């Protein structure tokens with residue numbers, strides 16, 4: 001996805017993909033997620049990643065800094081938010097859902 005596309009355009013592009021293509025793209029992005037190195041994540045027992053796609057964590061309840069602004073997924077999808085684990089997915093924060 002070209003970096004110049006907006007988050008909303010990137011979401012439309014994902015929605016146009018076949019389920020298989022979309023799953024492959026999400027899997028590729030999940031590998032790039034850096035939540036595992038985040039002070040809000042470490043020590044909580046959380047194991048899932050990619051809150052910008054899946055929405056709030058069921059385990060993380062308290063913020064202690066968010067490193068999403070430095071994440072390659074943030075840049076790749078042109079996301080504009082942070083604390084996805086607490087505040088919800090990019091789509092939720094963009095009020096697309």
Ligand code: SF4
Pocket residue numbers: 029032033034035049050051052053067068069071072073074079084085
């Ligand atoms: S933007 Fe944040 S939640 Fe999304 S993949 Fe990157 S580190 Fe994970």
Ligand code: SF4
Pocket residue numbers: 034035036038039040041051052063065066067068082083084085086
């Ligand atoms: S969404 Fe942000 S605050 Fe939450 S674990 Fe990932 S990097 Fe940390």
